[in-house]
Amino acid sequence: MALSTAQRVADTLRDRIEGGGLPPGTQLSEEALGRELGVSRNTLREAFRLLVHESLVVHRLNRGVFVRVLEPADVTDIYRVRAALETAGVRAADGAGPAARAAVTEAVTRAERAAADGDWQEVGSADLRFHRALAGLGGSARIDSAMDRLLAELRLAFHTMPSPRRFHEPFLTRNRALATLLENGEYGRAEAELTTYLDDARQLILDTMREAAS
Amino acid sequence: MALSTAQRVADTLRDRIEGGGLPPGTQLSEEALGRELGVSRNTLREAFRLLVHESLVVHRLNRGVFVRVLEPADVTDIYRVRAALETAGVRAADGAGPAARAAVTEAVTRAERAAADGDWQEVGSADLRFHRALAGLGGSARIDSAMDRLLAELRLAFHTMPSPRRFHEPFLTRNRALATLLENGEYGRAEAELTTYLDDARQLILDTMREAAS
DNA sequence: GCTAAGATATTGTTCAACAATCCTCAAGAG
DNA sequence: CTCTTGAGGATTGTTGAACAATATCTTAGC
Known part of the structure; x- marks a missing residue:
């Protein structure tokens, strides 16, 4: 395993975002995505952090993460x-x-x-x-x-x-x-x-x- | 609680690093720090990600996080x-x-x-x-x-x-x-x-x- | 002294549970 | 009718324990 699970999940999500599968404004639900991708919520949250760092998604406290909407x-x-x-x-x-x-x-x-x-x-x-x-x-x-x-x-x-x-x-x-x-x-x-x-x-x-x- | 626990932990670690309490090269052990700060490993790892984003620490896979050494x-x-x-x-x-x-x-x-x-x-x-x-x-x-x-x-x-x-x-x-x-x-x-x-x-x-x- | 196999410690990941927070929506006051 | 208020439900935030995967250290053998 050269890449961590979180990184692989982040890659998948990045592809979907850039490919248009997840349009800006979409909320990334922890439970739904975790079940679909077969990873735990904790790992998914780790992947979210990576995408936040890339500014592809934004994180609002107690609200979750959303695909970035560019103003x-x-x-x-x-x-x-x-x-x-x-x-x-x-x-x-x-x-x-x-x-x-x-x-x-x-x-x-x-x-x-x-x-x-x-x-x-x-x-x-x-x-x-x-x-x-x-x-x-x-x-x-x-x-x-x-x-x-x-x-x-x-x-x-x-x-x-x-x-x-x-x-x-x-x-x-x-x-x-x-x-x-x-x-x-x-x-x-x-x-x-x-x-x-x-x-x-x-x-x-x-x-x-x-x-x-x- | 205006700030998340992970953010508060990241703040204290940042203070220690910038104050010299954690010199460059020091490994930040998950178990030891978690016990000392009274937070779970998961939350501590979340704080680590924030500091990685600020480039104050580096993360080596399966090795842990270390205070950044500036070359x-x-x-x-x-x-x-x-x-x-x-x-x-x-x-x-x-x-x-x-x-x-x-x-x-x-x-x-x-x-x-x-x-x-x-x-x-x-x-x-x-x-x-x-x-x-x-x-x-x-x-x-x-x-x-x-x-x-x-x-x-x-x-x-x-x-x-x-x-x-x-x-x-x-x-x-x-x-x-x-x-x-x-x-x-x-x-x-x-x-x-x-x-x-x-x-x-x-x-x-x-x-x-x-x-x-x- | 060197290599290789095993023991040990640490990180990576999962899971289940509970706490904290936000949103919705309906009920009531003005 | 509008606005506030509060209960309820849904989602995130955090915890603790457990197991898997990996790196480091130790030791046995040559």
């Missing part, structure tokens, strides 16, 4: 952190290792290839990898894991998005432009472009959320 | 994140609210007053508040809590520092200089100064750690 304010907040971490990566790009730099270009290429195949799900994944690679230029394990958590959180908002294509297509060329700026060492321009890029993406998500809410 | 690599990593979050705050200072800006100056003043009183413990606390206020200029709740966790982690390293005065005194005037730059709207210079400031502080900690290890 517009959360999206704004997340993009503030992303701007801090990703621009820090761009500023550190000069001193980053070749592997970290290659990961940026690699992600852009894969996104373009997926777009050509019409696989917009994969475009979305590649886009996330691209931004994780940007933050990864910072060369910090803590930044990497923080970025992973942020993007997992953001995925909760993507579930309410109607068309992945509408959201990801406009950013394909901007991703490539950013990667090129980095390859050419134009870090100042890259940082400026990244800042407006993130502002635009945030605004697009917020508009879509408001639209879906009405 | 030099951790210090380097932490300062990379601090640089990202604090410089992001400085860059956002122009649009920050008056309360957030006042918190920066306030922390500097309190540090100076404590130094005049010779209370170097309090100088250290005020210094942490100063840097938390810098990151707070970013206006993001997630950045604020991330910063809190980072500083709590760093405090583990401070325990091995022999003299708080030796570490904090040289930064008093630099803190004031930074605050003045921010008040005058010289954000570019403030960011540059902050970057070298953090590099110097990191180097000082690393040197002290290496010295203590030999």
Whole structure:
């Protein structure tokens, strides 16, 4: 047993949440889930803690745990952190290792290839990898894991998005432009472009959320 | 009962760790601690998970939890994140609210007053508040809590520092200089100064750690 | 001195029970 | 009719004991 039971349960729940089987706002009942997954309440609670740590669920005392509902304010907040971490990566790009730099270009290429195949799900994944690679230029394990958590959180908002294509297509060329700026060492321009890029993406998500809410 | 039992247990353990009662590397035995604090093993394990989340302890499968031992690599990593979050705050200072800006100056003043009183413990606390206020200029709740966790982690390293005065005194005037730059709207210079400031502080900690290890 | 098998201690997980808290909903006062 | 109040039911919070799984320590054998 390489992984603890609690971790396996957390993996299962994470898949269901990200797959849409457990929509935001759903309460995760200890008794029902424990019976279904064949684990005790204590172990299930241990799994809940892991998901709380990833911000995929929230825990309200004496109320239980619920699948996280992302408010517009959360999206704004997340993009503030992303701007801090990703621009820090761009500023550190000069001193980053070749592997970290290659990961940026690699992600852009894969996104373009997926777009050509019409696989917009994969475009979305590649886009996330691209931004994780940007933050990864910072060369910090803590930044990497923080970025992973942020993007997992953001995925909760993507579930309410109607068309992945509408959201990801406009950013394909901007991703490539950013990667090129980095390859050419134009870090100042890259940082400026990244800042407006993130502002635009945030605004697009917020508009879509408001639209879906009405 | 406003807080759960697990949270109260986590609070007392956190106090002991930060107070030095539980030095880094100490194993937290479930049976011994549970008996001493009068809580069941299950509740204690729940408290452990909270502390793991704060990175104050590490959990090794089938081995138990241990008070975190900060390696030099951790210090380097932490300062990379601090640089990202604090410089992001400085860059956002122009649009920050008056309360957030006042918190920066306030922390500097309190540090100076404590130094005049010779209370170097309090100088250290005020210094942490100063840097938390810098990151707070970013206006993001997630950045604020991330910063809190980072500083709590760093405090583990401070325990091995022999003299708080030796570490904090040289930064008093630099803190004031930074605050003045921010008040005058010289954000570019403030960011540059902050970057070298953090590099110097990191180097000082690393040197002290290496010295203590030999 | 080294390796391997067994003994011991600790953690991982389950279970059942009870306490504490929150939510629902109906009854009553204004 | 609205608002408060309280009882009831459902869910979570916590406990203690038991057993399983794993790591560490001890010891026997070479």
